[in-house]
Amino acid sequence: MNSLFLVYLILEDSYNRITTKNACNYLRGIVDQNVTICLRRKRRTMMKQRQHSQKLILGGEVHNSTASSIAYMEEKVWDKIDKVAINTLLIPIYWELIEPQPNQFDFSLIDSHLENAAEKKIDVIFLWFGLWKNGLSTYVPEWIKTDPKYFRIEDSDGNKMNSYSPLCQDVIAQAHSAFAAICDNLGSHPLRAFIRMVQIENEIGSLGTSRDHSSAAEKVYQMALPQEIRNLYPGAKQWSEVPFGDEVFMAYHYAAAIQDYAKIARKRLALPLFTNVWLKKPDRRPGEYPSGGAVSTTWQVWKVIASQLDFIAPDIYEEEIKPIIAEYGNDQPLLIPETRIDKRYISNLFYAFGQGAIGYSPFGIEDLLTNDTSQDYRFLSQLGLAKDAFDSSDTLPHLNQGYRIIAALEPLLQDQEAQIFSFKKEGAQNQIVYENGQDRWAVKLFSRDKMINSAGLIIKHKEYYYLTGANFALDLQAQQGSNPLGILSLEEGVLQDGQWRTNRRLNGDEAYFPFIGEDFKILRMRLYSY
Template sequence: MTEIPVIKKENGIWSLFVDGKPFTMLSAELHNSSASSTEYMEQQVWPYLRGLNVNSVLLPVYWEMIETVRGEFDFSLVDQLIRQARRERVKLGILWFGLWKNGISSYVPAWMKQDQETYFRARDREGAAMDVISPFCQAAVHADAAAFGRLMEHLREIDGEEHTVILVQVENEIGLLGSDMDYSEVAREEYQKEIPQSIAALYDKSGTWREAFQEEAPEVFMEYTYVSAVEKIAYTGKTQYPLPMYVNAWIEKFPWRPGGYPSGGPIARFLPLWKALAPHISACVPDIYTANTKEVCREYAGEENPLLIPEHRRDRKNISALLYAIGKYQALCFSPFGAEDFMMPLEQRTGIANPVVMKILNIDMKAWQCDGTGEWLGCAYQLLGKALDTIYRYRTKGKVHSFIRENEYEKGVVLSLAACDVRIDYLDSGEDTPKAAGIILEGEENELYMIGVSCRYGILAKKEEHRKLGILEYSEGVFEEDQYIRKRILNGDERYCMMILDNPQLQYIKWYWYE
């Protein structure tokens, strides 16, 4: 039997291993409804993903479609999607759209939606029913876990050897949207009780939820409730087929009040709680539609939590975030949302931004724009896809460096390498061009590789070095099977000003010393 995909840390570096080798998902997440029809996938998705050079795709599996009759399962759609992915030679990440999607229970089966006595709703502060099944409804959690377990069992049966599916997202952006906590009768009763021992030990507190956490109590209460439900669902799935599993977060952002973002989701402040109470979840990960990629990556990448970015903004600047996340944090996945739009003619796109929806989701309209994104992302994915084996080799030696321009006031950075320093000047970018970013591979003696965009740079001698530094070779090229293949020698005018403009490139520099 072949080795099951796994997320693990080796030599201090998190990696997703597929068939025993590191695999970085240069991916595309599809629109929510695209995977509900294989015919639609054939006509409106696969043809437009091919030019992006993806090696993987993130797509939903819908509870409402696989268990239309309680206890009876139909996986024919799942099987067809897997066959299509194998034909396209891409791996899949499955998004389980179960009890909760963006804080709402829109993907549960009709039999569950209509039985509101058994599967009761969450309620807001005024007692009004919300469009979400309460996470305190154990019957609903049990039913979700049973369905998810059956899905994982089926995946093992049909894909346990080929490993087309390599990881699974449990639910989607969970939490209660529109209220700081659930005020249903069951929730109110639980809220009055003493905090569980696991929470008491984690936070060194005691008493009721209100006594222990004061005004923060409703949010901590919901965090505990959702993590308990997700852990039960994930555990049930992993007993059938232990693929890596993660949960994604609608990240905390302005107006920074629980309910404005889903209260109870895996936001950065509660990572310790999630890591402690959901051991069957490999990673808690951010969906990034904001412009502060550097800050969000820093919050989610840590000793105990690998970084994946399963949803990212759609504009051309996403290639800057791609380079930074993989270079700095060895991100296991990078996946802009609704990527089938990127190479599609405007009149065919289904993912046109609705200002009302964008306001509800608290997403900047600029983050949704994708004119020209496809060509640039495809170029970046192709370049990185060929460089990954080399990046894996150099990162074990601590010789991978990264940079990104966060705002217009930053002018550049000096990165310190073992044998030299690299001065990087950030080139100004427009509204629809990438901001300066890149990866530097510190090669063998007196050489380096720059994979970057929108930057000018120079090689500097160390401050204590009295010799002068000269250039032996400056060229552009690609990696092929962990070997650098030179395409064009750059000399003369190009050597006076080493730079990479809007389109991402790989450049090689070899230098020497003279006195």
């Protein structure tokens, strides 16, 4: 017989940091399939996160090279983007194309992106592909690549990596200069109102080696620890004495470069700034994922050294996302700028927004318009990413409906009086017990292989419960010792401008177990006891 666990998620001021994370870690280790979650939730945490964004980001990121050509971008994206229910497009801007010669800048791509965004009434998040992208330095201009004075990371055998060292101040100065010119352009652009945020670099870190062993790096590695690192690791005097020392060494220098980037932007732009992170996998060593990125082992270093950033955003391609969202959504805004685009896990968006996310963005959004899933997988498969994550087959109608539902529910998601609970099936779990005051019921999670993963949102606002998501049902049950619960009313409908419109009233067999299957919808329910 399964045990019954009671976990209190108390997201209130002084308890927020500890309780949320501990509760999530506790849930992660549960093998039993019945879990009770008792909600005592204030809205302050979510509201603080969402102050960074005027509206929720219902996003999509284009492939890495799509935005390198005005004609290609217009053909593959802008001419068809009306078919996707996004309000924000994440678009790379490339150092090699913006500064093809030293101090000679070409902003025509940026101009085109903003002109098309304005025409389509879609906001833009620009992604600066500058000095580092996915652990490599492939987007730097040719005049940088061919100049040997800009030195690269070396492994312990002296082999040069295809990535410039974060200790090479000359190349960092060139990247900062280019970024300053871009920020000047964006800050004065007549269409700047369509720019939501700027991402600084992309999935920073060192691939192929856990640490830079170039002569310049070795010299610094032998020096005394910076004061900020001594504060974080009391008792350590040398880098070799710091836990995960190679990663922390790289993180310190990458974060310092990003901090200077952010200072440059702050003088020119009134926009949120962030960088993203390639997450650490349990079976991978530093260097097999970008060493020095803002993963769990270096998170505190990044928070201290790159304090000018508004937040650090996780790129999530994993099936199990609860621990990731708990970590990166704790004490900072949660944006997911890259995530899987497959139909099975598109329901993750309900869980993410229910946990306070300000935005969600599947990667390769143009694949939804072509069903071309071959562009990036040959490379990505070498990085431990599942091919299924990039299968866009039949995703579009579900993403569109999910985004429309989130847009409709946004007033409730932003309402401080609303009580919000989101859930997602992970592992063998097939039931969660929801408890809120006298209301208690089981949420049955019944997705199986090849079905859309069970996930959803329950929002209580005044006397109503709003239910949405995929592949779950409610089994009402009374709290022990109280009167039984019944459904006073159950309606399927839509929210328009904050007003509920009933499509049909559900009763009889269709109200015994309120149910949402593969077609995302909103149910509104009132309960009573008898």
